[in-house]
Amino acid sequence: MDDWSPLWLSLWVATSATLIAAVAGIGLAYVLAKGRFPGRGLLEAIATVPIVLPPTVLGYYLLTALGVNSPIGQAWERFFGAPLVFTPTAAVIAASISALPFVVRTGRAAIEEVDPRLEDAARVAGHREWRVATLVTVPVARRGLLAGVALGFARALGDFGATVMVAGNIPGHTQTLPIAVYDFVQAGDGAAAGTGALILAGIAVVVLLAVTTLSARRI
Amino acid sequence: MTPPALARRSVVVDCTTSVGEFTVSAAFDAAKGITALFGPSGSGKSVTLASIAGLLRPQRGSIAIGGTVVADAAAGVHVPTQARRLGMVFQDAALLPHRTPLDNVAIAIHGQSRNGRRDQAREWLGRVQAGQLADTPTATLSGGEQQRIALARALAGHPEVLLLDEPFSALDLPTRKSLRQLVRDLVDAHGLTALIVTHDLDDIAHLADRVVLYEPGRSTVSHDVVGVAPEALPRLLGLMT
Numbered sequence: 403m404d405d406w407s408p409l410w411l412s413l414w415v416a417t418s419a420t421l422i423a424a425v426a427g428i429g430l431a432y433v434l435a436k437g438r439f440p441g442r443g444l445l446e447a448i449a450t451v452p453i454v455l456p457p458t459v460l461g462y463y464l465l466t467a468l469g470v471n472s473p474i475g476q477a478w479e480r481f482f483g484a485p486l487v488f489t490p491t492a493a494v495i496a497a498s499i500s501a502l503p504f505v506v507r508t509g510r511a512a513i514e515e516v517d518p519r520l521e522d523a524a525r526v527a528g529h530r531e532w533r534v535a536t537l538v539t540v541p542v543a544r545r546g547l548l549a550g551v552a553l554g555f556a557r558a559l560g561d562f563g564a565t566v567m568v569a570g571n572i573p574g575h576t577q578t579l580p581i582a583v584y585d586f587v588q589a590g591d592g593a594a595a596g597t598g599a600l601i602l603a604g605i606a607v608v609v610l611l612a613v614t615t616l617s618a619r620r621i
Numbered sequence: 622m623t624p625p626a627l628a629r630r631s632v633v634v635d636c637t638t639s640v641g642e643f644t645v646s647a648a649f650d651a652a653k654g655i656t657a658l659f660g661p662s663g664s665g666k667s668v669t670l671a672s673i674a675g676l677l678r679p680q681r682g683s684i685a686i687g688g689t690v691v692a693d694a695a696a697g698v699h700v701p702t703q704a705r706r707l708g709m710v711f712q713d714a715a716l717l718p719h720r721t722p723l724d725n726v727a728i729a730i731h732g733q734s735r736n737g738r739r740d741q742a743r744e745w746l747g748r749v750q751a752g753q754l755a756d757t758p759t760a761t762l763s764g765g766e767q768q769r770i771a772l773a774r775a776l777a778g779h780p781e782v783l784l785l786d787e788p789f790s791a792l793d794l795p796t797r798k799s800l801r802q803l804v805r806d807l808v809d810a811h812g813l814t815a816l817i818v819t820h821d822l823d824d825i826a827h828l829a830d831r832v833v834l835y836e837p838g839r840s841t842v843s844h845d846v847v848g849v850a851p852e853a854l855p856r857l858l859g860l861m862t
Binding site for chain 1: 674729
């Protein structure tokens with residue numbers, strides 16, 4: 403591989419997307435675990451659907467939602483002076499939405515596992531619900547939450563279908579490493595494809611080890 | 622104006638609480654000193670305690686603490702747990718595993734600087750004879766040590782009412798004895814109204830001033846047990862021996 407820009411872009415996109423998915427996903431996980439409100443089932447379904455959709459289909463809908471003819475796309479263009487689709491930002495959005503369900507599902511399970519007695523003890527000690535969440539629930543569930551974030555990172559880093567639909571495959575601009583690997587294979591550059599694949603596989607294994615360690619260790 | 626009789630009887634319970642299919646009706650008063658809710662496991666004593674704490678909401682009836690109505694199903698009153706000025710000790714201590722014993726006590730203290738809270742927490746740890754445990758990792762504490770710290774946390778917010786939910790049942794006999802004495806001393810020293818849920822007759826014999834008897838699903842009668850000899854208790858409480 404002579405040009406390392408796909409790796410740097412991938413790391414940047416995956417990191418940004420993981421931050422977004424972590425904040426939104428942990429918030430959603432908390433609401434889904436604790437809240438009893440109408441539409442909760444629907445909200446959960448929407449947050450989960452990116453797992454079950456084929457990535458290109460997810461990307462197709464994102465392209466429809468964010469494209470130059472969509473209300474969001476037009477508002478973006480009016481504000482920033484350039485279209486949203488086929489930019490690194492679009493890649494971040496695609497990766498965030500791909501990663502979100504992993505944070506939500508893993509995080510929700512972790513939050514539901516927190517002993518309600520610990521939360522009750524904080525309530526009796528005079529703390530309001532948001533403080534119970536930050537003082538007890540999130541710190542006690544932190545391993546599960548981090549495991550979900552790590553899975554989300556792996557998913558964000560590995561996304562191909564959704565990213566290629568909304569961000570395209572522009573070398574040096576929106577070409578992430580998984581897409582570059584595909585291009586290398588198409589171009590018959592086996593060595594570069596092998597290097598890219600090895601890097602992605604290596605990161606995936608590291609993430610897997612991190613998740614296993616986080617899930618296995620109990621406080 | 623609160624009638625003096627009501628203020629003196631600091632906890633007045635007359636309510637019905639349902640948890641899923643299980644319904645518990647309780648009616649009793651608890652004055653200063655230690656009142657035990659005594660009965661077989663599963664009779665609903667802990668449900669009553671959680672209702673007093675505001676962790677559960679009664680479907681019928683009312684609860685008053687120190688003359689203030691904190692729950693009244695008919696009037697739609699439900700004072701949140703945070704505003705009830707309670708201390709509570711759970712069977713399994715329920716300490717935050719990721720915080721030190723000192724922090725666990727300090728979280729119950731409000732309205733001061735961080736250092737002020739920690740100083741007070743340290744004093745409370747001293748009062749429960751756990752001063753040396755302030756910075757010991759919480760997960761490594763024994764059951765008795767954890768309950769001492771839970772007791773300090775429950776009292777550090779200067780509650781009017783102390784609720785104890787089977788606090789000794791996971792402890793060995795010598796630890797139970799010393800913790801009973803500690804609870805007795807602290808309740809007397811701070812003039813507290815304490816309610817203890819238990820199914821251990823020894824708690825009645827060595828700790829309680831008053832007993833509220835439970836049978837499955839409801840409280841029945843109350844007895845004063847101050848000065849009653851332990852061997853006379855089963856007969857007084859109508860227990861089979």
